[in-house]
Amino acid sequence: MSVALTTAPIPNSTRQRPLRVMVVDDSVVIRGLISRWIEAEPDMVVVASLRTGLEAVNQLERADPDIALLDIEMPELDGISALPRLLAKKRDLIVIMASTLTRRNAEVSFKALSLGASDYIPKPESTRASGAAEIFHHDLIQKIRSLGGKVRRTAPAPAPAPARHATVVPLLAPGVERAREAQLRLQPVPAEPPQPVRHAFSTQAPRALLIGSSTGGPQALMTLVADLGPVIDRFPVLITQHMPPTFTTILAEHLARSSRRPAREAIDGEVVKPGRIYLAPGGRHMRVVRHGAEVAIALDDGPPVNFCKPAVDPLFTSAIDVWQSGVLALVLTGMGSDGMRGGKAIVAAGGSVIAQDEATSVVWGMPGAAANAGICAAVLPLNQIAPKLVRVFSGDRS
Structure with a gap:
């Protein structure tokens, strides 16, 4: 006697579907440039290239994008007005x-973040300057790919494909079947992925808090400093947020309001003092140096x-030379691995x-790199x- 068992087909490819991107900008030059960059990537596709926010709202269902690149200044309906209407139609x-x-x-970009935008990107004044265009190109593709990672992780698993054929398997006698079941129970269970190694907190009291963040950082920072x-x-609290000039000026103002400090x-060259938050200005690296008994800011244009x-x-x-073992560093949401070294x-x-955990990070690139390197306490x-930092700076070393 025999019984027919169906077998699932082997998939032709394990590639994930490309990220679907909608480009919305009133400049035909910018739309064309961005669309060419995106189409050149194997894991992305442009599903709509539109001139106004109104067109984006009207064509959202038809295009069904995963990601929308939305200009702020457009005729008919600008980006900040289109944003809530787009999210009302497609929450994710x-x-x-x-x-x-x-x-x-x-x-306006900061307001957009508060209304549900995931991130922002500064456009160069002119695409003719090769350096500016190259940085814009690199940052844009990285943001789309990093933010799109969550789309792929949360997408429902595809339904099993219909069987290609049936395989005839002999029906086993009861005693043989029981032996086979016992053998299967002895098979090793696949192990869960190893958890990142935790490093113990320093036994030395921290003397300064250093924070690094990128994508999703402004929202995270404002939440953090409030408590x-x-x-x-x-x-002293020193922060480096990946952000261009002008944007860091606005962020500092928001941090002052959120922290009430x-x-x-x-x-x-300014002296670093407790009671203040120091933010690296856009376009310049921020370091700390010791001048005698005082610690000072050192900015450079490297x-x-x-x-x-x-x-x-x-x-x-740079903080190691100043505070040695008294440094406590925090790595918040952001793409890439900056801060890990x-x-x-x-x-x-x-x-x-x-490090911030994956579930609450917009992108778990920077904090993930630190966690997976085994350096996080x-x-x-x-x-x-914030509650943990308050306890650690108050003497808790656990």
Whole structure:
């Protein structure tokens, strides 16, 4: 006697479907340039190239994008007005706001983040300047790919394909069947992926808090500093957020309001004091140096580090010479791995590193790199980071 068992077909390819991108910009030159860049990537496709926010709202269902690149200044319906209407139609749409580097556009971009945009990208004043165009190209593709990673992870698994054929298997006698079941029960269960190694907190009291962040960072930082008053009042807080000029000026103002403490872009040569938040200005790396008994800010116009300027690693590594083992570094949401090498150096010098967890990160690139390197004393959701920092700076070393 026999029974027919169906077998699933072997998939022809394990490639994921490309990310579907909608480009919305009133400049035909910009739309064409961005569309060519996206179409050149094997994991992306342009599903719509549109001139106004109104066209984007009207064609959203037909195009069904995963990601919308949305200009701020457009006729008929601008980006900030189109944003809530797009998200009302598709709640999980990832929106990247695009704007030139003006104070007004920076303020609008921050408003867009509060309304549900996932990120922003500054457009160069002219695409004729090769350096500016290359940076814009690199940053745009990286943002689309990094933010699109969550789309792929949360997409439902495809339904099993119909069987190609049936295989005839002999029906086993009861005794043989029981032996086979026993053998199957003895098969090893696949192990869960190993968890990142945790490094113990430093036994030395921290003397400064250093923070690095990128994509999703502005929202995370404003949430964090609102509950960080007891730390800010007693210790200096230095932040590097991947962000261009003008945008960092606006971010510092937002941080001051959220923390109810002084916060501003750092000034070259100024003395670092407790009770203040120092933000690396866009376009310049921020380091700290010792001048006798005092610690001062040192800004430089060197080349990008990890494709970023400002970058986190220069701040992290410079702090070791100043505070030795008294450095506590925090790596928040962001794409790439900036902060991981500096974090390694901090831990090697006796300091500590904390990272934001994957579930609460917009992109788990930077904190994920630090966590997977085994240098973190804790990997925490965003709402648990401020309470933990308050405890650590108050003497808790667990």
